[in-house]
């Protein structure tokens with residue numbers, strides 16, 4: 001992670017951010033996430049992300065159950 005700085009385009013104060021993401025504490029300005037320097041990891045690439053949902057294949061339909 002890189003700590004970066006920029007000037008708030010709304011109020012002109014210095015804003016610090018991470019990886020090109022900024023949020024101004026004074027006026028509430030935030031830049032768009034796509035302006036960040038780091039690509040957002042996809043779910044597959046994020047080791048901390050949730051496991052991808054694995055849908056098991058439906059079991060084959062068998063004969064009438066519970067035949068006694």
Ligand SMILES: [Zn+2]
Pocket residue numbers: 008009010011012013024025026027028029
């Ligand atoms: Zn601002």
